[in-house]
Amino acid sequence: MKMQYTLLLGLTLLLAYTPSMSQNWIKGTVETAKGEAVIGANIYLEDTYDGTSSDLEGRFLFQTGEKGAQILIASYLGFTDFKQTIDLEHDTLVISIVLRENAFELQNVVITAGAFEAGGEGKREVLKPLDILTTAGATGDIAGALNTLPGTQTVGESGRLFVRGGEGYETKTFIDGMQVMSFYSAAAPNTPGRSRFMPYMFSGTSFSTGGYSAEYGQALSSALILNSKFLATQNRTDISLMSVGADVGLTRAWENASLVGKVQYTNLDPYMGLINQGIEWVDAPTSGEVSLAFRQKISSSGILKLFGNFNQTDFSLDRRDLLDPTQKTRTTIGNQYLYLNGIVQEVVGEDWTLKGGLSYTRSDDDIRLNEVVVAEEEAGLHAKLILSKTFSNNTALKIGAEYFDRQFVQHYHQSTDLFSNQYDFHERLGALFVESDIYLTSSLLARAGLRSEYSALNQRFHLAPRLSLALKTSAKGQVSIAYGRFQQAAERRWLMVANDLGAEKADHYILNYQLSDKGRTFRTEIFQKDYRDLVKFLPGAGQLATDFSNTGMGYAHGLELFWRDSKSLRNVDYWVSYSYLDTERNYQDFSAQVSPHFASKHNLSVVYKHFLNPIKSQVGFTYTFASGRPYDDPNAAGFMNQRTPIYQDLSANLSYLFRQNIIVHLSASNVLGLDQIFGYEFAHAMDETGRYPSKAIRPPAKRFLFLGVFITLSKEKTMNQLPNL
Amino acid sequence: MKKLDLILCALFFSLIIAATPSDAYEKAMQSAIESLFSAESLEDYQTVSNSFDRIAKKEAKKWHPIYYKAYAHVIMSTMIQGATEKDDQLDAAMELLIAADELSPNNSELLTLEGFVHMIRVTIDPGSRGPEYAGQSMGALQKAIGMNPKNPRAHMLLSDMQIGMARFMGGDNSEGCATLKKALELYENEEAANALDPSWGKEWALSKKGQCE
Incomplete structure (x- = not known):
């Protein structure tokens, strides 16, 4: 009896808990908010x-x-999960589900005004990191490759990035968000410097020619x-044997960490000896470099990156006096450079990401001009802390604090008349920023940011608002606009003389249209840039400037076009960039508002790459065109009204x-061996015929072979x- | 005595509770695996990926459902057009493999699938991606073989990379063919320790035999 009871109970339980016994149907439809299945x-x-x-x-x-x-849950990539409690009482349940887009996951709108992304492969970038490295004419130089993009001006004697009527110093570089000072290696007067860091280190590059995020400060024109x-x-x-030197790189990888070390030695003496140079080298540039990069995964979500780079470069050359060519000035330059960068990132609390970073740059120059010795020492520290979070309601927030500490000292010593002088400054700057990305609709993204800065050196406080909007207009097209206020401390060569100089400022207005299809991108951008508070001074006696003030001003506006196609022709990838620039400024010792010497009205670049399978080779060509650049001829009437011949280059x-x-x-x-003239140098005094002797500034040699x-x-x-x- | 009945009942009851879910897991997995290897269209793969997703959500400690979902995404990446779309699938697969690795560290099958992901990356743009991803693919596959020298899938995919590389460089493919031979031997003798363990790839390996004859 008891046994039967047990069995019965067991059977009942079995019936009740075996799923197949009584089934309910659930049916319905899943649609987007727009009613699409x-x-x-x-x-x-x-x-x-x-x-x-x-x-x-x-x-x-x-x-x-x-x-x-x-x-009941319904999920689909790019949409927020649908969740509803249902009561399974009836035989059949009918449910209509509407899924809401999760715009951050979809990423169907990205802000493109001003920015060229070369990020993760396959995503919406315009240039891949590898593209930067295989561009002819760039010889592996980051700035060299970016100079083929719209918004840049060809300034061949500098090698730097001159963006939209801005000077070279107006472009600032950041590695993992941390400031890099002296991004370019030391170079002889009127010869191009190279970007200090090798492109292979980077997985992504974002080159912004204006309107960038509130996270980036102290950059007037551009952020790299x-x-x-x-x-x-x-x-x-990795072993590299080059016509200019050699390097060895060692990579060690562990489960959650890796270490990359590299030693490089370059010496241009043999090359310069072989190929006739326009420069009278006493000792061509020789440099030694060591770099170390350590990476660690500190948890499933946390990362640690440490990077260090040390470089020593020396060279010496003779420069002939323009008035009396028998007189030579021996210029000897030695530069020691140290850059340290560390960042740590971890998820904390309720999906907040905390990122902390520290960078330190030290650059010491020892410059000798005959009997004159100039020693320049600069040390800069940058600390940054950012908290960021993406909220489910299509909003992301980023808040951060930054501290910059920069010390610069210049010792000037002349052994003949025992004259000595010293200039210096110590700049401390604190900044706070907040920025939010908000999807107003799934096809309209707004980014609003505010940055505040206080400089202890000139005791001035600045507010810099930034705003961008991007609207997706079709499946492949989108329009972006951006506005921002940007400021940057005066260049060190002026700040050391006049410590109380204020920051230079610029307002950017950008309108951008981008159309991208698989393997093809078209973009066009128009911009307006208003400069104010530029450093201004009067040329004093003995070439020493006096009467410093922030009264300079200027403007730049222009139109840019970009076309890239890696699809139409098999194994071929090419892009074309065109920039039109109209800019004038009255700054430094200018006597009127004119186009500066680094600004050419028309710039065109065509980059072509072809992978030839049968010979396992990639060949590339880059053609660059720049219209004439303004210069001032003291032998002619007027100011800055002369133009250099047009510049053309074909590299392979x-x-x-x-x-x-x-x-x-x-x-x-x-x-093609074309004559390339970047500008002219003039003597500081007239010769006996009453003219200022001059010399064209050309590349040191007609061609550079590597x-x-x-x-x-x-x-x-x-x-x-x-x-x- | 009544007490004993109740205890027996409770025992019986708990046995059902204990047994049902894992049986249901095996059953659900086997049915999903069957659907995966009979899938033909992109929609089929998406459907089966969803099935594995549901199982993975319920069984948060099991690596098999995540593994098969990742596999479905790898196959989908080969079926769709466009580099961005392919990369999206491969990114999804990589994310899943990282999650699976936390549940089952040092798993030769997971590394094999990672090698497969890198291999597909190469095919998207061999000129620019080959150098980086071919190395990563072969590295992962060799590591997978190191963990389990009897893994036929790792050998099979490695042979594919080696033969492809030899063809590209104009070298001879004897190294790749030796690896393929080894893979075929391993497939012959493969015995799954668990019914849910991966067992795919034999027919693929057989279809490639022609390259080496």
């Missing part, structure tokens, strides 16, 4: 296996043995934001995959340095 959405009961996917019409139907109150690579995954050794390169792990790289600038062999040793034998070239 969602195909392939996942519809299920929470914490059960019961569920299904929506079909081509957005319909779904499934069975469940669950009873009582259950939570470089994101370093994270963990290296494999052990490898070839990368040949000799073995799986060996690449041979050859590049040449100015293959040959390198890059060897990679790894266990897999397949890796090579192609991504590094």
Whole structure:
């Protein structure tokens, strides 16, 4: 009797708890807010296996043995999960589900005004990191490659990025968000400096020609934001043998950490000896460099990056006096450079991301001009803390604080008459910023930011508002506008003399249209830039400036076009950039508002790359055109009303995959041998005929040739340095 | 005695509770795996990816459903057009593999699938991506073989990379063919320890035999 009772009870329980016994149907449709069917959405009961996917019409139907109150979930990539408590009482339940877009996940609008992204592969970037490295004429120089993009002006004797009527110093570089000072290596007068850091270090580049985020301060015209690579995954050794030197890189990878070390030595003496130079080198540039990068995954969401770079460069040359060519000035320059950068990032609390960073730059120059010794020492510290979070209601928030500390000292000593002098300044600057991305609709994104800065040096407080809007106008097109106020401390050469000089300011207004289809991008941008508070002074006796003030001003406006196509022709990738620029300014010792010497009205670049499978090589060509640049001829009437001849260059390169792990790289600038004139130098005094003697500023040699062999040793034998070239 | 009945009842009851979910897990997984390997269209793969997603959400400690969902995304990446779309699928697969690695560290099958992801990245744009991702792919596959020298899938995919590389560089493919031979041997002798363990790839390996004859 008891036994039967037990069995009966057991059987009842079995009946009650075996799912297949009594089933309910759940059916319905899944649509977007616009009423479009969602195909392939996942519809299920929470914490059960019961569920299904929506079909081509957005319909779904499934069975469940669950009873009582259950939570029904519908999810689809790019949409916020739909959740509803349902009561499984009836045989069939019919539910209409409407999914709301999660704009941050969809990323269907991105702010493109002013910004050229070269981020993660395949995403919405215009240039990939690798593109930067295989551009002919750039010889692996970051700035060299970016100079083929619209918004930049060809200023060949400098090698720097001159953006939209701005001077070279108005472009600031950041590595992982941290400031880099002296981004360009030391170079002889009127010869181009190179970007100090090798492009292979970076996985993403964002080159902004205006209107950038409130996170970036102390940059008047442009921000070059470089994101370093994270963990290296494999052990490898890289050896490079180049016509100008050699380097060895070692990579060690562990489970959650990696270390990359590199030693480089370059010496231009043999090359300069071989090819006739326009410069009388006593000792051509020689440099030694060591860099170390350590990366660690500190938790499933936390990362640590440490990077250090040390470089020593020396060179010496003779410069002939323009008035009396028998007189030579021996110029000897030695530069020691140290850059340290560390960042740590972790998720804290309720999905907040905390990022802390610290960078330190030290750059010491020892300059000797005959008997004059000028020693310049600059040290800069940058600390930054950012908290950011993406909220489910289509809003993201970023708040941050920054501190800059910069010390500069210049010692001037003349041994002949025992004259000594010293200039210095110590700038401390604090900043707070807040910025929010808000999807007003799924196709309209707004970014509003505010940055405040206080400088202890001139005791001035600034507010800089920034605003961008991006509207998706069609599946492939979008319009963006941006406005921002930007400021930057006066250049150190003026600040050291007049410590109380205020910051220079610029307002940017940008209108951008971008159309991107698979493998093809068209973009156009018009901009207006208003400069004010530029440094102004009077030329005093003995070339010493006096009467410093922030009364300079100027403007720039223009139109830019960009077209890139990597699809139409097989194995071919090309892009064309055109910039029209109209700019004038009255700054420094200018006597009127005129176009400055670095601004050319028309700039055109055509970059062509072709991968030739049969010969396992990539060939590339870059053509650059720039209309004449203004210069002032003291022998002619008027101020800055002369123009240099137009500038043209055709550069070529070839990368040949000799073995799986060996690449041979050859590049040449100015293959047509055109006469390239960047400007003119004039003597400071008249000669006996009453004229100021002059000299054209040209590249040191007609062409620059480069040959390198890059060897990679790894266990897999397949890796090579192609991504590094 | 009545007490004993109740205890027996409770025991019986808890046995059902204990047994049902894991049976249901196995059953749900087997049915989903079956659908995965009979899927033909993109929609089929999306549907089966959803199935694995549901199972993974319920069974938060199991790596198998995540693994198969990742596999579905890798296959989908080969079926759709456009580099961005392909990358989106591969990104989804990589994210899943990272999550699975936390549940089952040092798993040769997960590394094999990672090697597969990198391999597809190469095919999207061999000229620019080959150098980086070919190395990563072969690295992951060799690591997978290191963890389980009897993994036929890792050998099969590695042979594919080696043969492709030899073809591109104009070298001979004996190394890749030796790896393929090894893969075929391993497939012959493969015995799954668990019914849910990956067992795919044999037919693929057989179809490639021709390249080496």
